[in-house]
Amino acid sequence: MFLVRFAFLVLLVLAPIRAMAVEPDEVLSDTKLEARARHLSAELRCMVCQNESIDESHADLARDLRLLVRERLKAGDSDAQIRAFLVRRYGDFILLKPPFKLETFLLWGAPFLVLLAGGAAIWLFARRQHSQGQAVEGLTEAERVRLEALLREEPRSQP
């Protein structure tokens, strides 16, 4: 079982490598549109691959999607329209940059929450330590007397 799955995985990931990612016949002659196409495809997931964008992938599906993106671009769609079209067809899974919504609130919020929580913790800790530090700075009566006695003593010969 393991071997079968392993072989399948290897095939899935590696077999299409004979092809290239973006092939010359796909490239649009309009350089501006082509640049937009490249930018868009870098943000779209090749859904049969592992964490690859359709721009990097050799898979057939990726090629189909690249051609689709370019067709829509030529038809005059905006980037947002193309993204919306693909999400309708394939779901949010196709977007490598997940949309901001309820389910992804924690994902997008995590960096800010951690930064805020960390900053607050440091601030609180510093304040507490500071107030403790001031409490330590004062001398007790006994310590003061001993300190004065020490200061009055003749300095011994330097070692």
Place this chain on the structure above:
Amino acid sequence: MIVETGHYALVLALAIALINSVLPIWGSVTRDQRLMAVAPSAALAQFALVAFAYLALTYAHVVSDFSLANVVENSHSAKPLIYKISGVWGNHEGSMLLWVLVLSVFAAAVALFSRAMPDDLKANVLGVQSWIAAAFLLFILLTSNPFARLAMPPIEGDDLNPLLQDPGLAIHPPLLYLGYVGLSMTFSFAAAALISGRIDAVWARFVRPWTLIAWISLTLGIAMGSYWAYYTLGWGGFWFWDPVENASLMPWLAATALLHSAAVMEKRDALKIWTIFLAILAFSLSLIGTFLVRSGVLTSVHAFASDPQRGIFILVILLLFIGGSLALFGWRASALRPGGLFAPVSREGALVLNNLLLTTCCATVFVGTLYPLALEALTGEKISVGAPFFNATFVPLFIPLFVAMPFGQTLAWKRGDLLGAAQRLLIAILAGCTATLAFAAWRGGPVASVILSGLAVFTIIGSFADLGARVFGRGATLATAGQRALGLPRSAFGTGFAHAGLGVTLLGLAATGWGAEKIAALTPGQTIEIGPYELTLQSLDPRKGPNYSEIAGRTIIRLGGVEQAVIEPSNRFYPARRMSRAEAGIATLGLGQVYMSIAEPSPEGTVNARLFWKPLVTLIWIGALIMGFGGCLSLSDRRLRIGIARRVRKTGVPSPLPAE
């Protein structure tokens, strides 16, 4: 016979690890010298046994013993010798064995080279190391036995995955494992401190070399892996925010934070509890990394092992160690007393800021990597978190570090002066601004590239501002400057180089914006321009390698008609696995590279090619090498050498090092 002996040695090693995980710690609790004295010799015996098992497996691979399942699945009699040796760790079973071997090497190193360490600390550290060793030995023996025999040995093996038949793979995993497992040392030290309830500058000084070794190895291992991906995967990318890459980046971020907070602890006796927590965190992230890669939870190029049973076993190990250590932390951390005070604007303050940002970066990568898994498990909804997410979150969090780094270095301990620091950094600031303007005028291009390269120049020069002031400040002649430089601790130079290395890497990353890319169908004899260069594809030649056949495209690179270099990108076919892969042709010209990869030629004789001109791209990895060099300098610091620590101990317990 050798194979069976290897298997037996592994079982014996497990027995010793089990003994060693109990006796020394018991000894340290009951203050029994004889029990504590078991630890070093048991650690050495365990090392000898694991090393023997490892060599036995290597032997089986080298002589192509196809009665072993592991050798059949990953080797081929015609495979070059170097890949027979590196193929030992190019698969799940072997790589786990390497993991345990590195663990045993570290334990043996503690046993041999830490004579000066207090006996109870040593006993506890080696005891905790043995827990980890026992858990992983059990894992290997129960779920991933590399010595399993086949009843019907085949005549030939299946060969190693072609992507892994590469010199880069020979170095990448061992380095990464040195890093991961090196963090197990800091973890053991942290657990030992929690068990004994004692943590002080002595502890910090003993733990520092191990953190440094782990950090250096991780830095170089990650850089190596990224370069390997760059030249083998064939589309010129070097970092993909792949979960497996993130799995190595998280421990690196935590280890970097740990290195800095441990510095505060060593010099100023502050941030103790936080340092312990980071030590636990760093190793936990290494374990999580191992879990992610080994369990097949994420299937990617690296997932050459996907077996749920193994996944659950590693998950149990993970929960036991992380949960156990965090429980120990919660229970004992209050026993650790907080130390030295400092003002917000001070070296310590800067290091706290460093820790805050690095920890946030680490949390971002962690959440980004695991969120899709958690969401799918909880709601069944599938989302993708890829490079665009990390570029939008991680990068803005990491960039401030480059600004803060030189300032942190020039601030004084306890109480610093921001304006004074800015004055000392005047040269660096001016250089950064000049560089920004110069790059804008010379290259133009994306705004981000221009600004980031200016920032990189500021960081590189700023990293040496403090050293420069100390060496050349206050009317120094050349002779006194030399004397002063020799008098400065090597760790100060180490810091300078490590920080500058990061700046160099940033410069390389910023320069990617000035690159060029072309995709074209070429016929032999055709010339194409890329960046400042002209590339001529001369011929497509079929060739034969030891275990593959290939078609190589001989290409000449010219600049203004003058020949610069010849590259031979090729497309290789490995018959044993019926797989092909592109072998990129790369020419390093100055600090930049021309990169070309080709697909299989079409029947009409044209070939699809992808060509890149990547200016300054080598700086990305050169920067990592400089960082590693800085780490090594720091490691060689006189104050960290064992002999010194021994002498100090004879004259009494050392106080925290004076603040510089």
